[in-house]
Structures are given as C-alpha cells and as structure tokens.
Amino acid sequence: MRGSALDIRDLAKTFTLHVQGGVRLLVLDGVSLAVEPGECVVLADPSGAGKSTLLRAVYGNYLAQGGRVLVRHRGRVVDMVGAAPRLVLEIRRHTLGYVSQFLRVIPRVPTEQVVAGPLRAQGVDEGRARARARAMLERLRIPERLWSLSPVTFSGGEQQRVNVARVFVADYPILLLDEPTASLDAASRHEVVELIREARGRGAAVLGIVHDPQVRGEVATRIRTLAASEAP
C-alpha cells in the first residue's frame, strides 16, 4: 500500500447528540480501506451503513474520533485526522475533490462562476478557468442560457450536474463521489461514467458511493463494504 493515494486506517466516528439526551451513535467502527491511483473503489453497503459519513470524515467535514486518513498531497503523506484547518483547506484545494449528495452553493453566484471557482482557487487565471468551466458545462449538457444564472433554481438533475462539473473541472488526484449519478438521465449518467473513467486514466484515485448496479458495474474496479473492513 506504499503508493496509495488514500489510505484510511481504523477510522472511527461516533456522533454524540447532546441536544437529544446525549444519545451516542456509533457509525464507523474502525474502517480500513486504501485506494490506489487509477482505482475506483465503490462502497456497496445498504443505506444507513455510514458510507456518506466515511466520505465526509475523509474530507474533514466530519471530525473523526480515531484512526487515520492518510492522503498523498503534493508529494507527501498527510493525515487528515487532526490536521490544522488551514492544511485541510489546502488539501481540499489541490488534492481532494468531493461531489456531495446535494449541491450547496452561495446564492446568486452564476453557474459558470461556481464551476470555475475551484480552478480559480488553484491559481488558474480567470480566462482559462472560465473556458474550462464552459467546456465542462457543455459536456454535462447544461444549456448555455443557464450559465449566467445561479444553480439554486435549477432542477435536481441540473444541480447534480453542476455539482459534478465543479469537481471534475479541476484534476484532483483523489475524488470522493457521493452518488454522482443519482437523479441523472441516461445521457448525463453516461457522461459522468466517462468522466470517472478519464479521471482514472490520468491516475486519479476514486472512492465512491453508487447504488445503481449498472453504473457501479461500469465504473468500479473494486467493490467494498464497510463491514468487511472489520475483518482482520
């Protein structure tokens, strides 16, 4: 596992709900999983097993209580668990791309700007970032008349495609995909499958949640369950 782009070891996550009587929910109980460059590992547990929690914990959105999330970031290995917020932001900017289940954007920012955002953050100049954003929007079949509008009012499928576009527009070495093809029509689904294949082709390590059996078959190089990682 020396060359793993992402190496999750014994990751633990418990939610303590202080507002609801201190209920403790054990969601991740020592999950271990490594993803190599060029691989697409798909998590295949049923709903509620903690798949999305795992992706969020890897992204630093949820705070893990134990274990390590080793990420290959700009040539060195960094542990996301316990990393300073500034480092987490830097890793997100350059290394970790995350397609969340639902698009969350700043109101009134035009779609083209939303999609160009990650490239701008990486230091790509405005013109080039815009051009790549437009190409990606075109590829994901978002009509050009919508590019100057905020995606807040878009349909579910359009929002999901914007969500995919703004991550795939930047060539992140590691991709976390939470149901990237849910609520997409067949043509768009096919385009996302192609994007994932191309990302793998350039050496990206992909960790995803895909329920659709057909899409899963088309993108997965390996299928895993969270439960399996408890075995030695």
Place this chain on the structure above:
Amino acid sequence: MNAEEPPLLSVRGLVKRYGARVGCLDVGFDLWPGEVVGIVGESGSGKTTVLGCLSGRVPADAGRVAYVRGDGRTVDMLRLDEAARRCLLRTEWGVVHQHARDGLRMGVSAGANVGERLMALGARHYGALRGRALDWLARVEIGLDRIDDLPETFSGGMLQRLQIARSLVTEPRLVLMDEPTGGLDVSVQARLLDLLRGLVEDLGLSAVIVTHDLAVARLLAHRLLVMRNGQVVETGLTDQVLDDPQHPYAQLLVSSVLQP
C-alpha cells in the same frame, strides 16, 4: 495560505472583566494572512468584547495580541502607546462597526468619508483622492451621483456599504467586522454579503468577523470560534463546526437555526 508562514495576529489569554461580570476569559486564537475567522455565539457571549480588545478600543485586563506589522516587526496591541495604536488603526487595520454611524462622519459628504482615510495616510492630490473615492463608491454599489451627498440621506444598507468603502479604501492588512449585516433587510444583507465575499477574495483580506448569524459565518469564514459566557467552547473548520459540532452548546446553536 502557505502552511509555514507565521500568523498575522496571535491572540493569547485574553481576559476582560466588567466588575464581577466576565466579558471574555482566556480567549486565544491565531489568524493567518488571507484568512477569515468568524466568532459566533449568542448575544452576551463575549464576541464583541473580544473584537474590542483586539483593536484596543476595549482595554483588556490580561493577555497578549501580537500583530506582525507591515514592516515585519511584531507589536503587542495591548501594550502599544495610544499614538502608535491609533496610527496602526488608521493605516494597517480597518474596523467595520455594527452601526454604520459609529464608523462614519455624518457631517461630511460620502466622498469625503472615503477620501479622508486616504488623506490621513498623506494623500493630498484632490483629483486623485476624488478618483479613488469614486472607485470605491462604485465598488460598493453606491451611485456616483451621491458622492457629494451627506450620509444622513442614505438608507441603512447604503450607510453600511459606505462604511465598508471607508474602511477598505486604504487597503488594510487586517479588518475587524462586528455584525456587518446586522439590522439590515434580508435582501440588503444578501447583497452586502456578496460584496464582502468578493472583496475578501479579491483583496485577500485577513479578517475577524463577529456574527450571530451562522449563515453569514458559513459564507465568509474559513474557521470559526464558538463563544459562550465569555469563553471559546469550540473551534475548527467552518463547515466542520457547523455540520458536526462537538460541544453541547455548539450543537444547540446549530440545531436552533430554522432552515428556510
């Protein structure tokens, strides 16, 4: 945000008491160049006290506020003499007050409010001053035909935008904002937030923003401090604190927000 560079501002052990009542107790945090830190918490939690102590407007009882000046020297804001402190506030720091009137001179024109800060830095050429003032009024979306009007004639949202122009025209290295969208209509708030977000990104501002509005914090801040009863009860990456708060009070705060 280079991981190796030192913080611009380093706050340690900040204490302020109002008689027997605690204003803030043992507050500490670092602010790096280009970073925006949000301080959230309910009214009376000590947010504004902390902000006041940073600039020296509120005299702290104990602690250290180390600031790395533009010339590379580190000064402790709490131990700076009054003249030096005022000079820094005029040149390298910008303060945006919750009530725009506190940050503006209501007796002089909008243009003068913006130009004055530049004049304090030694700018004298009238045409250049007026040009810069016009630039900034446009930037904060105030009609250029209003440059000679008194702030008295402005709406609440316009006053706040004028105050922001006045604070930022000198391109400060550090900006302190106290509830910058407080007391404004929601639609006006939204435009102001858009404006602030753009300025923070374009100018690479370092800022400390006090707000009780978690949506404002999510939009503007990289990191959050959650305060309660004068103390910091939780800190972390903004989205992590808001999506997975750890402290009971932080959980209560987040779960109390109505989702529209």
